[in-house]
Amino acid sequence: MKLLKIQQILEAEILVEADNMDKEIRVAFSADLISDVLAMCCEQALLITGMTHVQVIKAARICDLSAVVFVRGKRPGPEVIELAKHNGIPVLLSRLTMYEASGLLFSAGLSGINQISDPH
Amino acid sequence: MNEQSREEQSLFLEFPLESLDFMRAGEASSELKQRLKKLGVKPELVRRAAIAAYEAEMNVIIHARKGTMRVEITPARLLILVEDEGPGIIDIEQAMQEGFSTASQAIRELGFGAGMGLSNIKRCADDLVIQSTPDQGTRLQITINIEKSDR
Numbered sequence A: 001m002k003l004l005k006i007q008q009i010l011e012a013e014i015l016v017e018a019d020n021m022d023k024e025i026r027v028a029f030s031a032d033l034i035s036d037v038l039a040m041c042c043e044q045a046l047l048i049t050g051m052t053h054v055q056v057i058k059a060a061r062i063c064d065l066s067a068v069v070f071v072r073g074k075r076p077g078p079e080v081i082e083l084a085k086h087n088g089i090p091v092l093l094s095r096l097t098m099y100e101a102s103g104l105l106f107s108a109g110l111s112g113i114n115q116i117s118d119p120h
Numbered sequence B: 001m002n003e004q005s006r007e008e009q010s011l012f013l014e015f016p017l018e019s020l021d022f023m024r025a026g027e028a029s030s031e032l033k034q035r036l037k038k039l040g041v042k043p044e045l046v047r048r049a050a051i052a053a054y055e056a057e058m059n060v061i062i063h064a065r066k067g068t069m070r071v072e073i074t075p076a077r078l079l080i081l082v083e084d085e086g087p088g089i090i091d092i093e094q095a096m097q098e099g100f101s102t103a104s105q106a107i108r109e110l111g112f113g114a115g116m117g118l119s120n121i122k123r124c125a126d127d128l129v130i131q132s133t134p135d136q137g138t139r140l141q142i143t144i145n146i147e148k149s150d151r
């Protein structure tokens, strides 16, 4: 699913724009713990999270996440946006809850990590 | 390739780690990741090394006083050695269990303390050796094979 479509489905504000909003996202997962992010991350993945501190972006950078969505309208501080920008990690902000955001994307056909062949 | 040229091809990196330094937290493993990428290490191995290094780095920052991360890269393998001065791990087997964590509430609010770090390291490593002396410190030796890696 294209990142642009994800942004539209979640009616999300773009906090950090991708070089290419048409970039393909293969899989998504939700997590509110850093080590869960690192346990579940895989290629071309989208993270849906309620954590808005800078450690999230540091973890995203470690595991090459394709994009991050902050839910429940929790707006991260400028240092978070700065670090994401610096590392080329697109960031969206949605007013939806984590459940709603995940459910909408899942219904629209975006896979979870257990539905793809190589979850590592 | 003989042993001599192997020697010449090894590269050493060293990063100091400070307790509760959340400004610098994750920088050592991020820099390691960049270096490995530049060296042309296979992306899957870079990713495994980065995740293992990050979890080990965060454990020093969160649970210990100070430490160092040393990395030795040879054509055959990556060796990540993380040593700290700190409380040590009293029961390593228990610490390895997913979900076990002694992280404080303040640390949990930053999203740490899932009790998943050590198992993430084990999953990413081809070999993991943990040694710890209570009240002294902890030493993690993480090996990731480069040659003949079929993972």
Ligand SMILES: Nc1ncnc2c1ncn2[C@@H]1O[C@H](COP(=O)(O)OP(=O)(O)OP(=O)(O)O)[C@@H](O)[C@H]1O
Binding pocket: A034, A035, A036, B055, B059, B060, B062, B063, B064, B084, B086, B087, B088, B089, B095, B096, B100, B101, B102, B103, B111, B112, B113, B114, B115, B116, B117, B118, B119, B138
């Ligand atoms: N370097 C260390 N020094 C002292 N204790 C440690 C160290 N590393 C791990 N531990 C102990 O082992 C436990 C489990 O570590 P692990 O990394 O698996 O989880 P965590 O750090 O608590 O949470 P997470 O890594 O999921 O954020 C820790 O809570 C801590 O008690």
Ligand SMILES: [Mg+2]
Binding pocket: B055, B058, B059, B113, B116, B117, B118
């Ligand atoms: Mg940990």
